Each structure stands twice: as structure tokens, then as C-alpha cells.
Amino acid sequence: MALAGKNIVIAVCGSIAAYKIASLIRLLVKADAQVNVIMSKEATAFITPLTLSTLSKNPVLIDYYQPNTGEWNNHVEIALNADYIVVAPATANTIAKMANGLCDNLLTAVYLSAKCPVLFAPAMDLDMWKHPSTQANISKLSSYGNILIPPGNGELASGLVGEGRLAEPEEIMNFLVKFSAQELPLSGKKALVSAGPTYEAIDPVRFIGNHSSGKMGYAIARQLEILGADVTLVSGPSSLKAPDRVHTISVTSAAEMLNACETYFEDADIVVMSAAVADYTPVEVATQKIKKKENEFSIELKKTADILATLGAKKREKQLLIGFALETNNELENAKDKLIRKNLDFIVLNSMQDKGAGFATDTNKVTIIDRSGNTNEFSLKSKEEVAKDICSIIVKLS
Numbered sequence: 001m002a003l004a005g006k007n008i009v010i011a012v013c014g015s016i017a018a019y020k021i022a023s024l025i026r027l028l029v030k031a032d033a034q035v036n037v038i039m040s041k042e043a044t045a046f047i048t049p050l051t052l053s054t055l056s057k058n059p060v061l062i063d064y065y066q067p068n069t070g071e072w073n074n075h076v077e078i079a080l081n082a083d084y085i086v087v088a089p090a091t092a093n094t095i096a097k098m099a100n101g102l103c104d105n106l107l108t109a110v111y112l113s114a115k116c117p118v119l120f121a122p123a124m125d126l127d128m129w130k131h132p133s134t135q136a137n138i139s140k141l142s143s144y145g146n147i148l149i150p151p152g153n154g155e156l157a158s159g160l161v162g163e164g165r166l167a168e169p170e171e172i173m174n175f176l177v178k179f180s181a182q183e184l185p186l187s188g189k190k191a192l193v194s195a196g197p198t199y200e201a202i203d204p205v206r207f208i209g210n211h212s213s214g215k216m217g218y219a220i221a222r223q224l225e226i227l228g229a230d231v232t233l234v235s236g237p238s239s240l241k242a243p244d245r246v247h248t249i250s251v252t253s254a255a256e257m258l259n260a261c262e263t264y265f266e267d268a269d270i271v272v273m274s275a276a277v278a279d280y281t282p283v284e285v286a287t288q289k290i291k292k293k294e295n296e297f298s299i300e301l302k303k304t305a306d307i308l309a310t311l312g313a314k315k316r317e318k319q320l321l322i323g324f325a326l327e328t329n330n331e332l333e334n335a336k337d338k339l340i341r342k343n344l345d346f347i348v349l350n351s352m353q354d355k356g357a358g359f360a361t362d363t364n365k366v367t368i369i370d371r372s373g374n375t376n377e378f379s380l381k382s383k384e385e386v387a388k389d390i391c392s393i394i395v396k397l398s
């Protein structure tokens with residue numbers, strides 16, 4: 001989620017719509033944002049600082065100094081620490097002050113000190129909203145690079161009906177999520193990730209599979225989403241929870257995985273195939289459970305399609321294609337061969353000789369090899385950290 005970890009200052013002005021800010025703060029805190037609230041004195045008549053400090057989990061600041069301790073609330077520091085400032089509800093009065101550089105309270109002083117994006121969500125009666133001076137102030141704020149979250153149309157506190165209603169908390173939240181996503185390095189990019197094992201049915205109760213947990217692929221899908229990509233994860237059987245905000249498609253066999261990957265490949269800008277796909281599948285799947293009879297028993301197998309190589313053959317110039325190689329011997333040589341053979345941009349090599357690397361562990365030790373033959377050897381790390389390393393190369397190449 002684009003807002004996770006962001007420091008968001010909510011500047012609340014004196015409007016009846018201030019009550020809506022309680023819900024907005026809850027939504028932001030739920031999205032793992034850090035929320036700091038500043039209020040004008042007038043705002044405290046409409047909603048209590050206690051409500052907003054409890055919901056935001058941070059003290060609410062109103063004055064230049066704390067009345068009890070006399071401690072100074074450093075407006076410059078508050079502004080510089082913020083990733084975004086959201087003035088909501090923004091009254092006609094505060095909008096006018098912001099447009100003209102007045103700073104007669106902490107809220108406007110923080111605004112004037114800000115270097116981060118400032119968004120403002122007006123709330124006022126329809127005639128105040130329509131007034132040419134308000135409209136001129138809003139144009140002025142837009143010309144300074146401040147971002148307007150447009151008011152809604154509907155019933156107003158005055159009983160009149162028209163434009164001027166504070167945007168609903170969900171609308172402000174969606175606006176912020178979209179705004180923040182635009183700033184992420186992979187925003188606007190579509191990513192396709194494969195993960196986990198595949199199970200190749202032998203009969204209704206048995207299959208050929210492997211020990212892949214899906215952890216590496218899920219971590220990559222999560223990281224790509226954090227970086228702003230629109231991610232589709234094609235997962236073989238795995239006990240892991242589908243990552244939030246990732247379009248997850250569950251498949252069982254290699255043939256199903258190929259089918260799903262081919263469907264999403266066309267539109268994908270970034271493709272990471274980390275699944276441990278079965279290389280062979282039974283020629284025939286018994287319709288009934290196979291009974292034990294003879295001492296020796298064999299199953300005829302045929303090769304599955306190599307999904308990565310199939311996609312590599314179709315790859316367009318602008319698409320990034322990344323594969324994995326799990327090797328036990330001649331690691332570098334084999335991985336380089338796969339990189340070329342499958343037409344990849346880079347390959348992530350796990351050596352089975354490295355302790356803590358490979359299947360079903362929480363850690364991995366990888367070497368990344370690119371098309372120019374550059375090799376980058378990483379230390380043993382958690383799979384989340386390895387995913388970050390892989391994704392930072394993806395960001396550089398995107």
C-alpha cells in the first residue's frame with residue numbers, strides 16, 4: 001500500500017465537517033500511515049483534540065507552544081518531517097490565509113514551512129465556495145502546486161444544497177492512495193509473478209510435487225506492490241496467505257500455471273518467474289486410485305512446457321523477464337546458459353550448496369547475473385530482503 005510508513009500531517013480547520021476527519025484518521029492508521037494532527041483553535045469547537053489524538057495515536061498540536069509545559073511546537077520540524085500535509089476540512093478563511101501567506105496560527109505556519117506536497121479539501125457553504133475571491137484563492141493555491149481534493153455536491157450544514165461539502169473520508173483516502181502511488185517508482189507498471197510448486201496428478205489422490213513453499217515469489221509480489229506496481233501472482237499450491245492488494249490466481253499443475261501466465265504476460269511490463277515448476281508430468285492420469293500390485297511400478301512421464309522459456313520466446317523489447325535457477329553444480333555456468341536460452345534480462349541463482357538457501361527456508365542467498373555477464377553476489381538474507389534486492393534492480397531497469 002502506497003501510504004504505509006508515510007508521515008501524514010492532517011491540518012484540521014474550524015468547520016462542522018471536522019467530524020469526518022475522525023474516520024479519515026482511522027482509515028490512514030489502518031493503512032499503516034503515521035498520522036500527526038494539527039488543529040486550528042476554531043476546529044477544537046467542532047471535534048475534540050482527545051478524539052483525534054486517540055485515533056491518530058499521536059498528540060494533537062494546536063498552538064506554537066504547549067500550554068502546560070511551555071514547550072515549543074517547532075512548525076518547521078513538523079513540516080519538514082511530513083511526507084504529505086492534508087488540510088481538511090479547509091475553510092474559506094484558512095484557504096485565504098494560505099493563498100496570501102498569512103500565518104497567525106501553528107496550522108498556517110506549518111503550511112508555509114512545508115516542502116512536501118500539500119493537499120487541501122475545502123468545506124464551506126455553496127455561496128462561499130462560489131465566491132470569486134474563494135475561487136481566486138483556490139487557483140492561487142493550485143498555481144503554487146497545492147493539490148485540490150474537490151468538494152462534493154449535496155446537502156450542506158446550512159440546509160442549502162450545492163457544492164462545498166467536504167469530500168467523504170473514503171474519497172479523501174482514495175485520492176491520497178492514488179496520489180501517493182503516482183510517486184512510486186513502479187507506478188503504472190503491471191507485474192506478473194509465478195510462485196510455489198506445481199502438483200502433477202498421478203491419480204485422484206496422488207501427485208508429483210516438490211518442497212517449494214512459495215515464500216520467495218510471495219515476497220517479490222509484495223515488494224513489487226509496495227513499489228507501486230499492479231501485481232498478478234500466479235501461485236501453485238501454497239499455505240501462504242495471498243498478499244494484500246495483489247491479484248492472486250491459484251493453480252495446481254504446470255499446464256494451469258502456463259495457461260494463467262500466458263493470459264497475463266501480454267500486458268505485463270515486469271515478469272518474474274520464481275515458481276518451482278515440475279519438469280515432468282504423467283502421460284496419463286489414472287481416473288481411479290492406483291492399487292498396489294506388482295513389486296515394481298513405474299509411471300511414464302512427459303516433459304511439461306517450460307513456462308519461462310515460452311514467455312522468453314514471446315518477450316517484447318520493453319518487457320523485463322526475470323527467472324530463477326536452482327543449481328547444485330556448475331552453478332554460474334548453468335545459470336548463464338539459462339539466462340541466454342530463456343531470453344531473460346537477469347537470472348537469480350540459488351545454489352543448493354549454500355546453507356539457508358533454497359526451498360522452504362525463510363532465508364536465501366542469491367547471485368544475480370545479467371545479460372552482460374555481470375554477477376552480483378548477495379549475502380544470506382531473509383527472503384523479504386532478497387526480494388528488495390531483486391526489486392531494486394527491477395526499478396533500475398524499468
Ligand code: CTP
Binds near residue numbers: 275278323
Ligand atoms: N521454469 C518454468 N517452467 C518450467 C520449468 C522451469 O517457468 N517448466 C522456470 C522457473 O520458474 C525458474 C527457471 O525456469 O525461473 C529455472 O528453473 P529450473 O528448474 O532451475 O531450470 P530448468 O530450466 O528446468 O533446467 P534444469 O531442470 O535442467 O535445471
